[in-house]
Amino acid sequence: MAKDKLIGVDLGGTTIKFAILTAEGEIQQKWSVKTNVLEDGSHIVPDIIDSINHHLDLYQLDKERIIGIGMGTPGTVNRENGTVSGAFNLNWSAENVQNVKSQIEAGTGLPLTIDNDANVAGLGEQWRGAGNNAQDVAFITLGTGVGGGLIANGDLIHGVAGAGGEVGHMIVEPNGYLCTCGNHGCLEQYASATGVVHLAHDFAEQYAGKSQLKALVDNGDEVTSKIVFDLAKDGDFLANEVVNKVAYYLGFASANISNILNPSSVVIGGGVSAAGEFLRNRIEENFKQFAFATVRTSTKVKLAELGNDAGVIGAASLARN
Amino acid sequence: MAKDKLIGVDLGGTTIKFAILTAEGEIQQKWSVKTNVLEDGSHIVPDIIDSINHHLDLYQLDKERIIGIGMGTPGTVNRENGTVSGAFNLNWSAENVQNVKSQIEAGTGLPLTIDNDANVAGLGEQWRGAGNNAQDVAFITLGTGVGGGLIANGDLIHGVAGAGGEVGHMIVEPNGYLCTCGNHGCLEQYASATGVVHLAHDFAEQYAGKSQLKALVDNGDEVTSKIVFDLAKDGDFLANEVVNKVAYYLGFASANISNILNPSSVVIGGGVSAAGEFLRNRIEENFKQFAFATVRTSTKVKLAELGNDAGVIGAASLARN
CATH class of the missing domain: 3.30.420.40 (ATPase, nucleotide binding domain)
Incomplete structure (x- = not known):
């Protein structure tokens, strides 16, 4: 059979x-x-x-x-x-x-x-999703934490101790937020659901203007990453500043991954990526600023396509x- | 036959x-x-x-x-x-x-x-040099520019357009020195022979104390990366500040490469690496600060062993x- x-x-x-x-x-x-x-x-x-x-x-x-x-x-x-x-x-x-x-x-x-x-x-995304079965694909998943999977020459990169693909622990802000790993400034602290909320609280504290996001934070209401993105889409100034900062860090990390791996695509997935094109577009703007010429034109920033599958x-x- | x-x-x-x-x-x-x-x-x-x-x-x-x-x-x-x-x-x-x-x-x-x-x-370094024929090795070569070769699962990473391994264009200082590639803050601008000299000139300009390196710069004498390292080894304060900055950027880049690839070793070669253990040791200190736990213990920072061969x-x- x-x-x-x-x-x-x-x-x-x-x-x-x-x-x-x-x-x-x-x-x-x-x-x-x-x-x-x-x-x-x-x-x-x-x-x-x-x-x-x-x-x-x-x-x-x-x-x-x-x-x-x-x-x-x-x-x-x-x-x-x-x-x-x-x-x-x-x-x-x-x-x-x-x-x-x-x-x-x-x-x-x-x-x-x-x-x-x-x-x-x-x-999964490399084989049947946004990666189009290309030989070189970088995947970043934005959830409670930030994880990833890197495929080069058709195979996952595991490294010598299995830590390959841990894009959440790339340092994007030396001396930045303390990470659960003990280091400072890991991508995970800025681009995970909790990272987005952390940034929202910090930005709200330093902002004196009118903002629904600031009002929520000041009231002690629960703020989730979804609320931040929804408010940003509705035009809230402060929420947009937070989204811009998240996109900056994701663009910076995506570009540095791509400057050394030059994948066909960087695929962004996970719960936070539900913000969709609104987020991807801003990540791409930052990516293009930090990627060098060959990479800027050959590596694409994409949203994951398979969802839970x-x-x-x-x-x-x-x-x- | x-x-x-x-x-x-x-x-x-x-x-x-x-x-x-x-x-x-x-x-x-x-x-x-x-x-x-x-x-x-x-x-x-x-x-x-x-x-x-x-x-x-x-x-x-x-x-x-x-x-x-x-x-x-x-x-x-x-x-x-x-x-x-x-x-x-x-x-x-x-x-x-x-x-x-x-x-x-x-x-x-x-x-x-x-x-x-x-x-x-x-x-070469992966097969017969400092890489010990391991399956995962990152190589950084410090010469007139900064280049690299990344080996994962035993194979070179080329990426979709052949830009894989271009570690010289990782961004290590957003808004930093302008690079020949058009971007700002590429590793190459800080860790190549010309980068070291650029840092030396900038540091000398901002320094008011006594320093042989500063005297050379102020006299308009030619300063090479070798001179900077030799003065640092002789105890010149300013030259040591320059070497520390070079080592910071190389440690930062090596750690971010390793946080996502977790190679057995990051092998440092090229003319600038002739500074030897004096430089490697400082790169490693910075590497350990920016690498997360699994990588810190499993990825080694090494000097290249094969020289011109x-x-x-x-x-x-x-x-x-």
């Missing part, structure tokens, strides 16, 4: 997303289950196994047809051993090392390949090899 | 260096000829062909034993077509496209692979595939 299907698994702190795809990356079936993080996250791997086996039965799909399973996961991934640790939103502590690969392979009878979630989402598609891509 | 030899060619504006190497990269013979840039550099390719053929005869080395020729060249390289243009120190203008590959292959009967000189030197060894490496 010809092997012609891939399984992609996107493991997150709230839900586990699954998909069955063709070898070309077309999603044929998808489903999800809630992530059960109780009892040190010990139910997670068995739940993944059960859900895959159950759905293959349900769809009457012979395991002989499955090329393999790919999975994106939070935490620290050892790709060779197939283990994961330090995924705090799964209750997998640094000491609580999960033998994900051996368990899932034993439980399903199928080969598993794993990588970290940002890398996997980057691979990037994870399962990228995971399936892992399983292709 | 078993193919067991490589030929490496390092084409420069003053000399063309050649070497015959084993398949493992040991140099067995090396020689060089002066680069004849007269008549639009039209003698260069014929000279390379003659020199290779002559030396293979001289060493009675059967062409059947040659795996291939690799060559590093200045200018804009089209690796697929095997052409070079815009190598101004060779008098090869942007319009004067040289069919290097087809001519050398026809003239020697051997396959040729070409790449730009900084990439090739990076490949990096080019021919890296070129030979190109011919291996």
Whole structure:
């Protein structure tokens, strides 16, 4: 029986997303289950196994047809051993090392390949999303933090200790905001959802003019990155200043990534990128200022296209090899 | 007859260096000829062909034993077509496209692979130098300009338009010194030989204390980057301030490269790196400040080890595939 299907698994702190795809990356079936993080996250791997086996039965799909399973996961991934640790939103502590690969392979009878979630989402966008299956693509995901996945010559860059693609920890403002990593001025502190809010608070404090954003901050009302972008779109001056600063840092980082990697595209994804063309356009303006000529004309700044499917598609891509 | 030899060619504006190497990269013979840039550099390719053929005869080395020729060249390289243009120190203008590959292959009967000189030197250091043949190595060369070669997963990163590895155009000081590329604040403007001298002049202007470096600048004497480093080693305060600033920018750039690529090592080469451990140590201090934890402990800052042989060894490496 010809092997012609891939399984992609996107493991997150709230839900586990699954998909069955063709070898070309077309999603044929998808489903999800809630992530059960109780009892040190010990139910997670068995739940993944059960859900895959159950759905293959349900769809009457012979395991002989499955090329393999790919999975994106939070935490620290050892790709060779197939283990994961330090995924705090799964209750997998640094000491609580999960033998994900051996368990899932034993439980399903199928080969598993794993990588970290940002890398996997980057691979998804590169293969089937905004990256147009180009050999060189940079992916930046703007969520609670800032992550990324860098693909050069068609392969993810992992580096010697797996820290490749950690674009959130590029320094964009020496002596800037303190980062959770201990350094100052990491991109993550300016372009994540929390970074946008941090900038909004700082800008509001220093601003004396009229602004709805300033009023919210001064009232102690909750300010989210979505509120900042919505107010900016409505013309609020201060909110626009915040968005301009976020776009400056993202443009600066995108240009410096591109000045050394010259990818076909820098693809911006994640929750904050829901601000869409309004944000992309301003990132691009800054990118063009900091990119040198060859890069300015050959590397494009794009919005991610796959949304929540990037994870399962990228995971399936892992399983292709 | 078993193919067991490589030929490496390092084409420069003053000399063309050649070497015959084993398949493992040991140099067995090396020689060089002066680069004849007269008549639009039209003698260069014929000279390379003659020199290779002559030396293979001289060493009675059967062409059947040659795996291939690799060559590093200045200018804009089209690796697929095997052409070079815009190598101004060779008098090869942007319009004067040289069919290097087809001519050398026809003239020697051997396959040729070409790449730009900084990439090739990076490949040499990665294979047989400070890079220890690791899969992920970043190379920065500090000369008249600043160039680089980035190797990830064992392969050079070229990017979509061949600008991969152009670390000299990373922006390290937004609104900083104007670069020949038109942007402001490129690494090249601070860490090349001319950049060091530029900083020395600016620092001398703003400094009121006693300093031999300041005296040289004030007298209008010629100041070279070597003089700046020598004075710094002798304890001149101002010269040390200049070296600290150079090391700051190199540490910042090395850390940002490493925060996204996490190479085994960042290898510093080129003429300015002759300052040796005196410079490396200060680059490393700054690197450690800007690298995040995983990178700080896993990526090393090293000095290049191959000197002038990096080019021919890296070129030979190109011919291996």
